[in-house]
Amino acid sequence: MSEPGTQVFLISGFLGSGKTSFLNHMLKDTPPDLKLLVLMNEFGEESIDGALVEDPELEMLEISKGSIFCACVKGDFIKALYQIAFVIKPEVLVIEASGVANPTDIGRDLFNPIYKGVYKTLEKVCVIDAANFLEQYEVFTALEKQVEAADNFIVNKTDLVDVPTIDSVKEVVLRHNPKAKFVETTYGRVSVADLISLPASSSSRLAKPADKSELLSDTALEEAVDRILEDEAAQVTPPDRLISITCRWHSGSVEDFRPIADKLPADVVRAKGFIIQDGRPYLYSHVGHSYDIEPFDGSRLLDRSVNRVVFIRREFQEDDIRSLFAEQGLNLV
Numbered sequence: 001m002s003e004p005g006t007q008v009f010l011i012s013g014f015l016g017s018g019k020t021s022f023l024n025h026m027l028k029d030t031p032p033d034l035k036l037l038v039l040m041n042e043f044g045e046e047s048i049d050g051a052l053v054e055d056p057e058l059e060m061l062e063i064s065k066g067s068i069f070c071a072c073v074k075g076d077f078i079k080a081l082y083q084i085a086f087v088i089k090p091e092v093l094v095i096e097a098s099g100v101a102n103p104t105d106i107g108r109d110l111f112n113p114i115y116k117g118v119y120k121t122l123e124k125v126c127v128i129d130a131a132n133f134l135e136q137y138e139v140f141t142a143l144e145k146q147v148e149a150a151d152n153f154i155v156n157k158t159d160l161v162d163v164p165t166i167d168s169v170k171e172v173v174l175r176h177n178p179k180a181k182f183v184e185t186t187y188g189r190v191s192v193a194d195l196i197s198l199p200a201s202s203s204s205r206l207a208k209p210a211d212k213s214e215l216l217s218d219t220a221l222e223e224a225v226d227r228i229l230e231d232e233a234a235q236v237t238p239p240d241r242l243i244s245i246t247c248r249w250h251s252g253s254v255e256d257f258r259p260i261a262d263k264l265p266a267d268v269v270r271a272k273g274f275i276i277q278d279g280r281p282y283l284y285s286h287v288g289h290s291y292d293i294e295p296f297d298g299s300r301l302l303d304r305s306v307n308r309v310v311f312i313r314r315e316f317q318e319d320d321i322r323s324l325f326a327e328q329g330l331n332l333v
């Protein structure tokens with residue numbers, strides 16, 4: 001019998017398109033005994049998505065502060081893949097890429113000889129925000145790269161648009177990826193079987209962690225990472241110039257924060273975070289020109305000692321956002 005390998009499933013899609021919503025749906029839809037690992041990648045300096053994953057039992061790794069496909073944290077990504085391939089050895093690895101990722105090189109990364117063929121298959125799904133795609137597509141190169149790289153497309157947020165808009169979105173996607181296949185939905189509710197073929201799970205087939213003597217030494221692994229990063233064909237430059245700003249503060253209510261969300265500079269493309277009021281967390285999520293603040297019932301561990309919001313924007317400055325907090329009398333820490 002051949003050594004069981006790992007099937008890889010990449011979820012791409014622009015900031016706020018609905019990747020985590022789809023991931024949560026997908027996790028409910030997979031057999032409970034399947035050994036599945038999620039690798040979450042966030043562009044923001046601080047991870048918010050980790051707390052949004054609804055399955056408290058889930059095995060999860062997080063790489064924040066940049067895109068796993070860009071030079072900034074690609075080294076961490078390659079090392080994490082090494083650990084996953086030989087120590088964790090899941091049957092399925094689901095990677096949620098950051099919303100600004102350029103996934104062009106993922107195939108080359110996964111099938112690098114250092115992983116000795118452990119990564120068997122790669123399927124790529126791109127989540128599209130039907131309400132914001134046509135506008136974002138004009139501005140952000142990452143979207144074009146994500147569209148070109150994917151096999152399947154989830155056209156999400158169809159509740160917010162009319163049929164001609166959905167048709168226009170698909171037309172643009174097909175122009176860059178003529179083989180694109182589409183599923184339309186809301187809140188990422190898609191039957192996973194329509195997108196990927198998961199292995200029939202059997203824990204008896206699970207591979208054992210490799211013996212330490214079989215693994216590359218730390219130095220050899222660093223050298224392998226350097227070779228991958230130095231590959232001239234690799235696309236390790238971020239496709240779009242964006243920055244992330246993290247704001248933390250202690251006091252204040254949801255209503256104190258709302259005027260800040262109302263007055264955000266127009267170049268903020270995504271903002272999200274948690275506001276704690278009377279010990280209860282509220283999830284703030286801002287995409288495009290609108291936002292929601294709703295009670296959050298997630299079961300994952302959440303730091304309730306501080307309010308924290310991450311803003312992702314195009315202008316490389318933060319004073320205007322910090323001033324909005326000062327105007328509201330909220331002292332940042």
Ligand SMILES: Nc1nc2c(ncn2[C@@H]2O[C@H](COP(=O)(O)OP(=O)(O)OP(=O)(O)O)[C@@H](O)[C@H]2O)c(=O)[nH]1
Pocket residue numbers: 013014015016017018019020021022049098099156157158159160185186187188270272285286287292
């Ligand atoms: N109206 C509507 N809102 C949606 C839908 N899907 C997701 N949302 C909302 O859109 C926001 C972003 O959804 P997420 O699933 O966090 O998106 P994401 O792609 O993981 O976001 P990032 O990780 O920040 O890039 C959240 O407030 C969701 O509740 C949908 O189909 N319709």
